[in-house]
Amino acid sequence: MIISEIIILLSALFAASVLLIYVERKLIAAVRLKKIARVYGLMQPIADAFKLFFNETILPRGKTQVAFMLLPVLFFTSIVACWAVIPVDEGVVLADINAGALFLVAMFFLSICLIVVIGWASDSKYAMFGALHSVAMMVAYELSAMLAIVCVLISSGSMRLSDIVNAQAEMWYCLPHFPMFVVFFIYALVRTNCPPFRMSESGNISDGEYSIEYTSVGYIFIAFARYVNMLLMSAVITVFFLGGWLPPFEVELFLLIPSVIWFGLKMSLCLLIFIFTKTAFPIYRYDNLVQFGWKMFLPFSLVWVIAAAGYTLVSATGKF
């Protein structure tokens, strides 16, 4: 029973990321007026994976070989594990734990820590500095994203993700908490390495990616983890801010459509915005982005949390 659920989840993630890679290439090509393969292009990611699979695995000569081999696995697992708590439909979730939001935050932290360790275990300066740069970037936006989640928790009063979705029946949280929605969306862009924040693999410093030392299978898992992460971030945005599986209005016509489809539609909307951001925006200077995260986003989201908590208390009790 549970094993079949796990297999369904993993194969769905695999199929979704293959589709996502294809759609991303197709859209980027369309924006840049290039032509790429049609439906058979769907085979391209699979072919790439097969080709990488038969490459040679090169381990660094050092004391970090075991860590070097295990880290992509752990990194991939820390991202896939988040999917265990994401409710796709009413009751369609692997583990609807009562601290779902906290679990997600913990896993986000874990994957960030693992990036540092990947840089350390690679035993290469380029990997190390790439890891440090991308982690410093993620860390600058991580706290404001956590505060955005806190705003959602204040409104919903529960950390269980299905409760959070059900609490949005009257109004999706992207409307009352719109600035926090923007903050969390930008955090998602940072985590998925979309270009305004794509330090780790950008243009003239393209050597500075943390996965530079990885070949063959290790690289497959790191690259795969990136696309699973894109899917994950869009699902998290959907659950926290876009009302999960709920239709936008309680109209008969909308209720006819299965709620899983609504979830998928909202996820694809987020993914499309990610991909268009990837094509459309230039890369900004690194120090400006880090300072922006710390000096603008963090104070602003703190003020928003206090305001949201005060408003909720005053409207609940009716007194100051």
Place this chain on the structure above:
Amino acid sequence: MNNATDDYLYIFFLVCAVFFMVLAVIAVSVLTGKNRVRKKYSARENGFKILDNVYSRLDLRFYMGAMVFVVFSVAVIFLFPWATSLDTIGFFGFWSMIVFLFIMSIGFIYGLRKGAWQW
């Protein structure tokens, strides 16, 4: 399904995922033929000889950022249970957290003045 079972389910899921990935990675790295050329095993340095290893000195600002992040993330984690139980703890809990956040923001302003994010 009760909560305890659910917890075990996702832990089981985690372990399963780790296990299969480890198996795949190790099997491949063992099974593929090795063509041992010495150059191949050196770290990437854009074709230059390696002068220094990774574990040399780093820019101090990375440490500053990491320290500030650790302090603030611990503080922000406190907000999670506070946010979910806001209706039971009422105004007393609210003002307690405001005091806590005020102390936290003194640290933030100190870091700002010291130039922790000045690159």
